[in-house]
Amino acid sequence: MRNMFTRRIALTVGALSCTALLAACGGNPPQAETGGKDSSAATGSGAKVTMDKALHDQLPAKVLKAGKLISVNNGSFPPYEIAGSDGHTLTGASADLSTALGQLLGVTIEHVTADGLPSELTGIKAGRYDFAVGPIGDFKERQGANDFVDWVREFVVFAVPKDNPKKITSLDTACGRKIAVMAGGSAEGVIKTQSQTCVKDGKPAVQVQSYKDQPSSILAVKSGRADAFFSSQAPLTYFVQQSKGELELSGTGQSNGFDTLYQGAVVPKNGELRDVLLKAFQKLMDDGTYGQIMKKWGLEDNELKQAGINLAKS
Template identity: 30%
Template sequence: MKLSKLALAASAALTALLLGSCSSSPAAPEQPEGGEADAQAPAYDLLPQEIKDEGVITIAGDTHPPYRTIEEGGEITGIDPDIQKALSEQLGVPFEISTSSGLDAMLSGMLSGRYDAFNGPVRTTEEREAEFDAVVWMTTRTSYVYLAERSDELSDPEAVCGARVAGVTGSVTESQLARYAEWCAQQGLEAPEFVGLEDTNSTYLAVNSDRADYAGTTQTAAMDLQSAKPDTYEFVVQSDEQGAGIDQLAMFMPKDNELAPAMLAAFQGIFDNGEYERIMTEWNLTDVMVEEPVLNPMTAG
């Protein structure tokens, strides 16, 4: 397992994650990439005119290592910026990350025109595809992070049943925990209690302060956290038997900004030229790769 980059990113993030406010993500300035538009880029002609005029794609983002880590100086690192850099070479315009807090704020911000896109990690659903275009580029499984000092009582998957599980409201964790509850019922056990919070930072703090037994998060984020603090955190992964399935994670764009055709082409470009595989391998994400990007898989006719 390649953990060097994960560990470096997670170590820098833990100060913000574990010492920051419970109510919001750490504040940081917007991060323009800079540079002029490249009209010769492969997918540039597919961009809507408004994006060409602006010369930038504004993408919403919160703190969710290893996808996005807001460093102390305001720089944003992680998988998301790496993917954006590769996509920018296909699109001919840079991305600008605008920090926000909470899934609802980012989704509503796209509908109001504040953001052009949001890259999650968020699963696509039929309901979301009614309002947004979704380009699927990876999958995920839910993991449940707990304090290592409580391993004796929480390491068994059955311990999740009846436990308090903190998760981001509206995230894939919430829906997967509902499936976990069905498995618990089949075992004659109590359903877990979902503690809905605003962001990933808040879920880890809830575990640290004993307001929750587990923090539900993506498998990648759980690996990232444990690699930085192996003696502090452990996690269990939800199995197919427990209703995990494989949820599809997507970049979302409001339908009315007509950015989806260009974005799909850009993703296809980085799949074809090997950048997608390179980035996913570098971040130890080969087990959640997909064979090709797909637009609106839940509603495609």
């Protein structure tokens, strides 16, 4: 996307390899802390965010007692979430935003990597984690079990080999093709519905390949096992940038089966943390910290002016 990505290639290749082979790397890495006393540089703002005592005091009692929030992530959603090459750290826009949130709320935010999106959502619902900073796709069917504090919007496109040999430019052109998706993600549901449409129209079904993380899906395309990867545009842009010409984007500027797609943090349904996070995100938007972090990672096109709860209508 921007020059900063090329500066991070060497650091991130090892991270993505480890994430793609999560089990071989020892499963969930130890927790990595953010929001510490000397972490102001990570926010991208150049200055430490000042604690808001009123927001701090609104945190759930167990959080105030522990002095920390545990945020779960999938570890493989760049440029938002990038698992460290040592298996112990998390970087990316979400990590930077977590640092700012921790400073604003006056608590430490610890990151734990779970094995896929379904594990993240069920873990939050079960109370094993306080929240996921995300961003995770907000959809009506997911709002029944959890609440979303939305802080970005997204688009869904295809990553294909250079010159797009299978000519995959839209959902209609995916019939009969091998399409990689994230298991449990919204794109998986859309591409499976498209497969049914293909058959109904007398065309070959989509050969859907579901993977637990982004790097595994990208590797499937690079190796020829999949013809395309159907996923969020922000991370796919990142992977295309790092592919050194092996991959390109396709299907941009289209709805591709989605209405306006909101993504955000996930919290327990009707929990105390929801409204505190909403106020905290909005304050970071209003004071410019959020915008500086998004710009740092080349995500200006994904910004929201106003954070919201459960913005998805479908």
